[in-house]
Amino acid sequence: MTALLEVRGISVSFDGFRAINNLSFEIGECELRAIIGPNGAGKTTFMDIVTGKTRPNEGQVLWGEGSKSLLRMNESQIAQAGIGRKFQRPTVFEDQTVAENLTMALSAPRGPFSVLRWRPSADSAARVAELAAEVGLAEHLSRKSGELSHGQKQWLEIGMLLAQDPRLLLVDEPAAGMTLAEREQTTTLLRRLSEKHAVVVVEHDMDFVRRLDCKVTVLHEGSVLAEGSLDHVTANPEVIEVYLGRG
Numbered sequence: 001m002t003a004l005l006e007v008r009g010i011s012v013s014f015d016g017f018r019a020i021n022n023l024s025f026e027i028g029e030c031e032l033r034a035i036i037g038p039n040g041a042g043k044t045t046f047m048d049i050v051t052g053k054t055r056p057n058e059g060q061v062l063w064g065e066g067s068k069s070l071l072r073m074n075e076s077q078i079a080q081a082g083i084g085r086k087f088q089r090p091t092v093f094e095d096q097t098v099a100e101n102l103t104m105a106l107s108a109p110r111g112p113f114s115v116l117r118w119r120p121s122a123d124s125a126a127r128v129a130e131l132a133a134e135v136g137l138a139e140h141l142s143r144k145s146g147e148l149s150h151g152q153k154q155w156l157e158i159g160m161l162l163a164q165d166p167r168l169l170l171v172d173e174p175a176a177g178m179t180l181a182e183r184e185q186t187t188t189l190l191r192r193l194s195e196k197h198a199v200v201v202v203e204h205d206m207d208f209v210r211r212l213d214c215k216v217t218v219l220h221e222g223s224v225l226a227e228g229s230l231d232h233v234t235a236n237p238e239v240i241e242v243y244l245g246r247g
């Protein structure tokens with residue numbers, strides 16, 4: 001399998017503290033992966049490096065068929081290359097409807113100036129309806145986003161990311177603040193998305209990770225401690241020691 005994203009031996013230090021320490025990671029096209037690890041393991045810093053927010057001191061971050069170096073691109077170039085990131089807190093425009101938020105997201109790849117000239121078309125309306133259906137919001141297109149539940153806002157934001165047609169989606173702690181029913185719908189959504197996109201989910205909630213039913217990467221002190229099925233990694237004594245033993 002050729003990797004879609006390949007991270008080789010990255011390290012980053014903040015004031016002499018090694019937050020990421022010789023970390024290597026690979027994900028293939030249409031693969032679903034969960035990243036777990038205790039607080040401070042380096043999960044957020046890892047995503048910051050992939051999306052260009054933080055530059056590593058060492059290592060390589062390679063993308064796509066041509067193994068292009070993401071380290072030569074800025075954050076917006078990386079997003080346009082096909083990496084979408086969803087932060088933990090939803091950042092939808094609360095005064096706009098679901099349809100308006102999705103429509104704005106569709107216009108985004110055309111760049112900041114073209115957004116001003118961009119006008120919704122029949123095609124874009126169809127795409128907005130398709131995106132809403134994909135994230136379970138087909139019935140809510142005309143609702144103000146501020147009226148949605150926390151989980152629905154998270155799905156809307158995922159829909160907004162999908163509008164840019166990313167090849168890789170990075171999703172940070174989606175389960176936080178969700179009801180059990182919303183968490184279950186979110187695992188179903190993420191599994192379905194991974195049929196067409198690579199998806200990396202950083203998550204603390206073990207029941208959520210179990211339902212994702214995918215390969216798990218355990219980070220600890222900025223390195224990969226274990227990798228494999230959830231049952232495999234949770235049987236690893238080192239993982240139990242550093243991670244599960246504290247929970």
Ligand SMILES: Nc1ncnc2c1ncn2[C@@H]1O[C@H](COP(=O)(O)OP(=O)(O)OP(=O)(O)O)[C@@H](O)[C@H]1O
Nearest residue numbers: 014015018019037038039040041042043044045046
């Ligand atoms: N900009 C920064 N300056 C200094 N230290 C930082 C910076 N960013 C992260 N760190 C440190 O790097 C380590 C890794 O942090 P990171 O946020 O990546 O961990 P995490 O696995 O995402 O943790 P959590 O599960 O709590 O979100 C932590 O010890 C953190 O304090």
